[in-house]
Amino acid sequence: xxxxxxxxxxxxxxxxxxxxxxxxxxxxxxxxxxxxxxxxxxxxxxxxxxxxxxxxxxxxxxxxxxxxxxxxxxxxxxxxxxxxxxxxxxxxxxxxxxxxxxxxxxxxxxxxxxxxxxxxxxxxxxxxxxxxxxxxxxxxxxxxxxxxxxxxxxxxxxxxxxxxxxxxxxxxxxxxxxxxxxxxxxxxxxxxxxxxxxxxxxxxxxxxxxxxxxxxxxxxxxxxxxxxxxxxxxxxxxxxxxxxxxxxxxxxxxxxxxxxxxxxxxxxxxxx
Numbered sequence: 001x002x003x004x005x006x007x008x009x010x011x012x013x014x015x016x017x018x019x020x021x022x023x024x025x026x027x028x029x030x031x032x033x034x035x036x037x038x039x040x041x042x043x044x045x046x047x048x049x050x051x052x053x054x055x056x057x058x059x060x061x062x063x064x065x066x067x068x069x070x071x072x073x074x075x076x077x078x079x080x081x082x083x084x085x086x087x088x089x090x091x092x093x094x095x096x097x098x099x100x101x102x103x104x105x106x107x108x109x110x111x112x113x114x115x116x117x118x119x120x121x122x123x124x125x126x127x128x129x130x131x132x133x134x135x136x137x138x139x140x141x142x143x144x145x146x147x148x149x150x151x152x153x154x155x156x157x158x159x160x161x162x163x164x165x166x167x168x169x170x171x172x173x174x175x176x177x178x179x180x181x182x183x184x185x186x187x188x189x190x191x192x193x194x195x196x197x198x199x200x201x202x203x204x205x206x207x208x209x210x211x212x213x214x215x216x217x218x219x220x221x222x223x224x225x226x227x228x229x230x231x232x233x234x235x236x237x238x239x240x241x242x243x244x245x246x247x248x249x250x251x252x253x254x255x256x257x258x259x260x261x262x263x264x265x266x267x268x269x270x271x272x
Contacts, residue, residue, distance in 0.1 A: 009032075010034045010036060010053070010074065010075065011028060011033055011075070011078070012035075013036070013037045013038065013081065014081070015039045015048060015049050016044060016080075016082025017043040017045070020048075021044060021048045021081050022047070023138065023253065024081050024134055024135060025051050025052050026051065029051065031134075034054075035052045036055075038070075040082075041057050043082065044082060054073070062093075063120070071124060076126060077129050080114075080128065081135075131221070138253055139247070139252070140245070140247060140255070141247065141271060145270070146263055146268050148263065148267070148268055149268070153181075156182060157179045158244040160182045161177050161179040161184075162211050162213065162244065170216045172215070173187065173188075175225050176211070177211045178196060178200035178204075178208050179209050180200075193227075197235060198234075201239065207241045208240050208241065212245045212246070213245075218249045225245070225251070226253060227243065227245055227251075228251075228252065231258075236261055236262075236264075236265040236267060240267060241267060242268035243269050245270075245272065252271075
């Protein structure tokens with residue numbers, strides 16, 4: 001028997017870009033939970049949050065408004081999913097509360113900001129959830145998922161790139177590395193994965209290999225590296241030969257479509 005709306009569990013979701021918010025809402029609804037979405041304006045899409053119980057559109061720097069809405073909605077558990085454009089760190093649209101919090105940070109790296117957000121939310125009785133609890137079906141198994149298998153050259157590039165990518169991720173620089181012929185072509189920084197793919201093609205042309213990893217101490221409450229059909233489509237457009245991603249701490253979305261694009265374009269898709 002379905003629970004009545006009055007006793008259904010209510011959870012909050014800060015929604016960034018991409019389709020992860022849509023999948024989270026789908027899974028939570030299947031559990032008979034109501035999802036109140038705080039959609040980041042300019043990042044989240046209306047399509048991705050269309051099935052939520054309620055949607056508030058917010059600016060990323062409006063902490064006071066956000067906290068007020070959380071309390072008014074009686075949210076006690078909150079997830080954070082979707083891409084967030086890091087360029088917002090240089091926005092001048094922060095309210096007083098957000099500005100004061102940023103001034104206290106030792107730096108403006110991802111984890112410093114997210115730790116501070118989590119600390120503030122805890123003060124008003126809100127726990128940041130691990131969204132992976134709802135999305136474990138998106139974590140890919142180890143192995144080569146594409147029809148095309150890696151040759152010796154691609155295997156060497158993946159092995160070479162993986163070791164360096166883990167070091168860079170551990171320094172909180174980025175989680176994506178582009179290599180070719182055992183040479184580092186491009187490292188992801190604030191510009192994001194899409195831009196580093198285009199930049200690498202501009203430098204080295206076709207047959208690059210992309211390696212994406214998690215941080216050594218990845219906290220999946222705040223961030224789970226994600227790849228999917230959009231990433232694979234961009235790799236195909238830029239003539240990449242392979243995509244290697246780390247297992248257990250990463251999401252593969254649009255799985256069937258992603259593999260189909262890889263196969264059509266003869267791109268290796270390997271989970272390490």
